Amino acid sequence: MKKLYEYAQLIRSKNAGPFMLTIDIIFPDEETYGAVLASGALEIEKVAAALGEDPEKLKRYDLPLARAVKFSVPRRVPCGDFRDEDLYGCQHHRALVNLEVNI
Amino acid sequence: MKQKTKKDEVCIMAAAGMLGGSFDLTAFETALGYDPEVIGCDSGTCDSGPFFLGAGVPRMSRKGVKRDLEIMIQAGLERNIPVLVGSAGTAGADPNVDWMVDIVEEIAREKGLHFKLGVIKTEITKQQLRAYMEAGRFHPLTGAPEFKQEDIESLSRCVSVMGAEPFVEAMEQGAQVVIAGRATDTSIYAAVPMMYGLDNGFSWHAGKILECGSLPSVIDKHHGAMVAWVRKDSVSIEPGHPENAVSPNSIVSHTLYENDDPFVLTEPGHRIYTKDSCYEAETDRRVRITNTRMETIPYTIKLEGVRFEGYRRVAMAGVSDPLILKQFDSFVRNVEAYSRKRIELGMKLTGEDYKLRVVRYGNPDDPNTERVGLLFDIIAKTPEDADAIIANVWHTALHVPIPDYIGAQSQTAFPFSPPSLQTLSNGETYSYCLNHVVEVDDPLETVRICYKNL
Numbered sequence: 305m306k307k308l309y310e311y312a313q314l315i316r317s318k319n320a321g322p323f324m325l326t327i328d329i330i331f332p333d334e335e336t337y338g339a340v341l342a343s344g345a346l347e348i349e350k351v352a353a354a355l356g357e358d359p360e361k362l363k364r365y366d367l368p369l370a371r372a373v374k375f376s377v378p379r380r381v382p383c384g385d386f387r388d389e390d391l392y393g394c395q396h397h398r399a400l401v402n403l404e405v406n407i
Numbered sequence: 408m409k410q411k412t413k414k415d416e417v418c419i420m421a422a423a424g425m426l427g428g429s430f431d432l433t434a435f436e437t438a439l440g441y442d443p444e445v446i447g448c449d450s451g452t453c454d455s456g457p458f459f460l461g462a463g464v465p466r467m468s469r470k471g472v473k474r475d476l477e478i479m480i481q482a483g484l485e486r487n488i489p490v491l492v493g494s495a496g497t498a499g500a501d502p503n504v505d506w507m508v509d510i511v512e513e514i515a516r517e518k519g520l521h522f523k524l525g526v527i528k529t530e531i532t533k534q535q536l537r538a539y540m541e542a543g544r545f546h547p548l549t550g551a552p553e554f555k556q557e558d559i560e561s562l563s564r565c566v567s568v569m570g571a572e573p574f575v576e577a578m579e580q581g582a583q584v585v586i587a588g589r590a591t592d593t594s595i596y597a598a599v600p601m602m603y604g605l606d607n608g609f610s611w612h613a614g615k616i617l618e619c620g621s622l623p624s625v626i627d628k629h630h631g632a633m634v635a636w637v638r639k640d641s642v643s644i645e646p647g648h649p650e651n652a653v654s655p656n657s658i659v660s661h662t663l664y665e666n667d668d669p670f671v672l673t674e675p676g677h678r679i680y681t682k683d684s685c686y687e688a689e690t691d692r693r694v695r696i697t698n699t700r701m702e703t704i705p706y707t708i709k710l711e712g713v714r715f716e717g718y719r720r721v722a723m724a725g726v727s728d729p730l731i732l733k734q735f736d737s738f739v740r741n742v743e744a745y746s747r748k749r750i751e752l753g754m755k756l757t758g759e760d761y762k763l764r765v766v767r768y769g770n771p772d773d774p775n776t777e778r779v780g781l782l783f784d785i786i787a788k789t790p791e792d793a794d795a796i797i798a799n800v801w802h803t804a805l806h807v808p809i810p811d812y813i814g815a816q817s818q819t820a821f822p823f824s825p826p827s828l829q830t831l832s833n834g835e836t837y838s839y840c841l842n843h844v845v846e847v848d849d850p851l852e853t854v855r856i857c858y859k860n861l
Contacts, residue, residue: 318664318665319454319665320665320666320667321453321667321842322453322454322456322457322711322839322842323548323549323550323551323839323842324549324550324667326663326665326666326667328663328664330660330663363667363668365668365669365670367659367660367662367663367669369655369656369659369686370656370659370660370662370663371656372659372660372663374663374669376667376668378549378550379550382552382838382839383453383454383456383457383839384456384457384458384837384838384839385838385839386716386762386764386784386786386836386838387764389766391455391456392454392455
């Protein structure tokens, strides 16, 4: 069993405006992209559970041309709010780095 | 200004992804060599949070912005093509626009340049906002905080995020340089094609790519200009610098960036669909996009608004003693509780009067941890209260005892004197309170345009 970071070329998160967060997972080649997608590791329910987000609010977009999968979710706290600990939303992907992928 | 006859192809260029970032000159000159009809640059973002809108101050340096503007304005005037800047001074609020207009005036004076400057302001007043709410023309977007009529008074500042039409209006009135308040990033680039009869999915798709300058390159070796050729049925994209290239993969990858939905782009009055877009390499450096669709939608304008939260002070400390680290939760809880008690006793302030949080960095349970960081963060109603509260907090943290020791204890390592800091502008702190749109009859309804003959 390997971890997601061992297959991806990039895992990142960032604000998409002050009220949304978006996570991009980009793979180095079509074969890896296809295999990770087929493994089911990036199904909404699994990713939502890893992130601690409501699967109803998490949206997934597949971009085969970019060999990428994107997840977007409303921020629990708006960017720059007193409770916010990550202004640019740059570290919200951390729970996915070690996500188990069974190919 | 050139004749606004319809054209089959319009070449547009972005000087860079962010004004003031010191774009590459070779990229700029090479892009100009393609005879673009406009030089555009975005100057704003709401990514850096509510402070810049609330305080009305820019994030970029005056020197950096002046350097970039000087090059753009001189090139624009020499070639008789407009120079468009959107979201002036980070937030695009009135003081941000004034700041940039002052820079433009200084450039004109120093270089002996004469031209017509268009200034577009996009702040809206509380009265305007109330009128939209009363008319039922104010609507929340997904995830918007609740905002009712009684919240209007607490609003510090509100900008409307304009579309391309105010740029077109200013150019039609003869403005050679336009400094605009908050504008959608794409509208800067969609404006000139719109003026020449090419208001289509390709001009907006180009704008979405050009707004980041050459960042969508395969490797952005020399950041700066990006060029697009907008047509009725396609758009081609090429970076300015000859050593930069775009590929279908790099362009598509860029549609992901800082964007929640990579396939639908909603702009004032326009919606652009890129799910079926086709990307093909036209050369080894240029990509052609076809099959992007656009539909016109009821004209709505997004609002960005902030409210004032108070004055912020912070202090940072390191904790290394393993006896403290093994009971770190209770130590931190005690720091907070003892601080609140002291603040109540000495300053007569309760939890209603200020906010306090302690953010931890590092894992105290890891046996290899040498030090764990603590950030004490407070917001108070006056700068004086804020100074006194943070001093109470860090001084309490210094001496909160743990039961393992007997006698006076000193627990936290502060890296400088005084141990507290304030953020910019005396710690003024704001929060976003709007993520709404207003319906308008006229795309110019929320903006004020004036002209200066420099």
